[in-house]
Amino acid sequence: MSAPAVEIRDLWFKYLMAEDWTLKNLNLTVERGEFVVLMGPSGCGKSTLMYILTGIIPNMVKGTIKGTVRILGRDILKLQPQEIVRDVGFVFQNPDSQIIMPSVLEEVIFGLENLGLPPDEIRERAEEIIKYVGLWEKKDLSPWSLSAGERQILAIASVLALRPKVMILDEPTSMLDHRGTRRVLDLLDRLKRDYQMTIIVVEHRIEWASKIADKIVIMDKGEFVAVGKPSEVFSNYELIMRVGVRPPMISEVFYKLMDKGVRVDRIPVTAREAVELIKGRLSGGR
Numbered sequence: 001m002s003a004p005a006v007e008i009r010d011l012w013f014k015y016l017m018a019e020d021w022t023l024k025n026l027n028l029t030v031e032r033g034e035f036v037v038l039m040g041p042s043g044c045g046k047s048t049l050m051y052i053l054t055g056i057i058p059n060m061v062k063g064t065i066k067g068t069v070r071i072l073g074r075d076i077l078k079l080q081p082q083e084i085v086r087d088v089g090f091v092f093q094n095p096d097s098q099i100i101m102p103s104v105l106e107e108v109i110f111g112l113e114n115l116g117l118p119p120d121e122i123r124e125r126a127e128e129i130i131k132y133v134g135l136w137e138k139k140d141l142s143p144w145s146l147s148a149g150e151r152q153i154l155a156i157a158s159v160l161a162l163r164p165k166v167m168i169l170d171e172p173t174s175m176l177d178h179r180g181t182r183r184v185l186d187l188l189d190r191l192k193r194d195y196q197m198t199i200i201v202v203e204h205r206i207e208w209a210s211k212i213a214d215k216i217v218i219m220d221k222g223e224f225v226a227v228g229k230p231s232e233v234f235s236n237y238e239l240i241m242r243v244g245v246r247p248p249m250i251s252e253v254f255y256k257l258m259d260k261g262v263r264v265d266r267i268p269v270t271a272r273e274a275v276e277l278i279k280g281r282l283s284g285g286r
């Protein structure tokens with residue numbers, strides 16, 4: 001039986017100069033092909049966890065770590081960054097921090113050159129991925145002539161070209177306008193559909209997350225306080241309110257109905273689920 005995509009066991013982390021633990025006793029299993037959305041208030045430790053999953057901690061940022069983190073069965077706390085990038089792709093909040101080459105095509109080629117592939121194969125792979133993400137018309141342009149959303153798509157394409165088995169994205173839409181956000185989220189939808197890639201993304205767009213996520217992980221003060229399907233996590237009204245994560249709008253409507261004394265069998269997380277619930281109730285009442 002193959003190992004899960006990610007296994008985090010009893011993970012604790014404290015930054016070098018910090019007094020308190022930033023991550024406290026984290027445990028999580030992400031199966032291959034799962035789409036996980038990580039949420040939580042600012043400063044709760046989301047980026048810190050992403051840095052551990054990608055090897056930035058402990059290779060570039062130091063601190064005290066306890067516990068184990070296995071990706072595809074390998075203990076990544078013991079691996080060098082170049083060994084980790086074989087399996088794990090990382091996309092930062094700010095796409096501009098990853099761009100260095102003068103054209104879109106060269107940018108994607110640049111990352112592939114480190115893999116030691118024959119030049120023809122590098123070009124083929126780069127062209128294929130640029131077409132897939134919809135930047136073909138712009139392949140010869142400077143990355144700096146693209147919109148911020150397109151630059152983030154380019155950053156994702158450069159990582160995808162390396163064919164990672166696990167993609168980690170830390171708030172990839174936080175610097176984008178509505179249109180840029182839409183493009184990035186649509187691309188993540190397609191990656192899930194077309195490649196069943198294991199994806200862990202920090203993202204606050206709750207309506208989108210509720211539709212796409214296999215698993216939602218809610219973090220608060222360095223701990224995982226809820227892990228489960230969107231419907232399980234958002235049905236926990238008290239917890240959602242305590243942590244201060246905004247639930248899907250449709251869930252909020254049903255919380256309010258509950259407050260008014262209406263019997264609610266289950267909290268829906270999408271409009272479609274709500275329609276089914278209401279339809280069931282109306283036809284049952286006839």
Ligand SMILES: Nc1ncnc2c1ncn2[C@@H]1O[C@H](COP(=O)(O)OP(=O)(O)OP(=O)(O)O)[C@@H](O)[C@H]1O
Binds near residue numbers: 041
């Ligand atoms: N290099 C560092 N040294 C010491 N403390 C740090 C360091 N980097 C982050 N922290 C602290 O660790 C805690 C968690 O930060 P982190 O960036 O992981 O949170 P986050 O949930 O990603 O926040 P945000 O949503 O605002 O990006 C914060 O209290 C932060 O101040």
